[in-house]
Amino acid sequence: MEKQFNTRSMIFTLYGDYIRHYGNVIWIGSLIRLLEEFGHNEQSVRAAISRMNKQGWVQSEKIGNKSYYSLTERGTARMEEASKRIYKSKSPTWDGKWRMLVYSIPEEKRHLRDELRKELVWSGFGLLSNSCWITPNPLEEQVNRLIEKYDISDYVSFFLSTYEGMSEHSDLVTKCWDIDDVNDRYYQFIQEYSQKFVIDRNKIEKGEMSDGSCFVESALLVHQYRKFLFIDPNLPEELLPMKWLGDSAASLFTDYNQLLQTPATRFFESVFELGNVPTINK
Structure with missing residues (x-):
């Protein structure tokens, strides 16, 4: 398929959604094979993982002629924080501070x-x-x-x-974040993915969607939804506008992701190198 999205970003998505749940270590050959599904070639994968290594997100270990990569402590902390925010069920409660x-x-x-x-x-x-x-x-x-x-x-x-004035808490929010723009982007996400959700659900029910296709769609869905981490400050319900669409977008994401998860995981496991994975010291 045609290459979509930046290789480094897709590697982060795969670590966050899959690799960290499978011992946190992957053989570079398996990673290359997985990224091929998204149109990324071997050269771009090796260049991206090398850059992530230099930036301190992953670490490498060579066993024989095979190179393995795992998240560093810093990388693991970032993935766990991102995962909590991506898969949150509702807005956080606020202590008023x-x-x-x-x-x-x-x-x-x-x-x-x-x-x-x-x-x-x-x-x-x-x-x-x-x-x-x-x-x-x-x-x-x-x-x-x-x-x-x-x-x-x-x-x-x-x-x-504590905020003692001179305006309302909502004025602070407006001053610090463009919440209307974030809400508009959630609206666009809902418009696009609610239709895709119905189409893919029908395909899966009819057996017309392969495990590989489900893996690609699942990873791209997470990858797209993950962009909200960079623009949505995850405000408590008390500080959100009346017609907030973030929760509706989260419900759609959860339902769609769950639909794709079983066949997507099956494909990942078919590619993932389960044997001879070293334990890399943190």
Whole structure:
């Protein structure tokens, strides 16, 4: 099939949805074979996994002439956090508090500032003012991990606070996040995938969809839905707009993914190298 999506992103999707549940280790040959289903060639897979290795997401071990790759501790933590958010059943409850992170990172460490911003956006923080980020969610663990990862404890202050005005909580949300845009994207997702769901369900019921096709559709569905992690701050229900579509999109995603899961897993297992997988030291 025609190549869809970035190879590195698809590898993340496969680790998050499959490989980490199968000992967290995969032979590069199996990974190449799986990615072929999406139109990615051997060269692009090797280049992407090598880049992920250099970035600290995966680690490699060679046994004989075979190379195996597993998630690092950092990679595993990211996959677990992403999985919790992707497969959440409802919006989180709110304790009425706001977490506030303020930093003053010197200009010579600007690259750290840029990396930290990306991480904060991914975790669901919103920018209230210059170098001041807020979230209503209890992300203390993620914040501590970021501070340790980038070694920036000298430049960061973190507060647990209450909002005393001068506006409403909803005004804070509007200032920090473009929730209307996120809602529009959920609407587009529902429009596209509700139709695909009905079509694929009919095909599966009639035995007209192969395990390989289910594997591809399942991975692409997760891959597409995973994009919301970068734009949806996962706000508590109390802070969401009246006509919020995130929960409807989550229900559609869950139903569609469950429809595809059994044949998709069957295909994955047929390709996955079950024997002779080494234990890689973390």
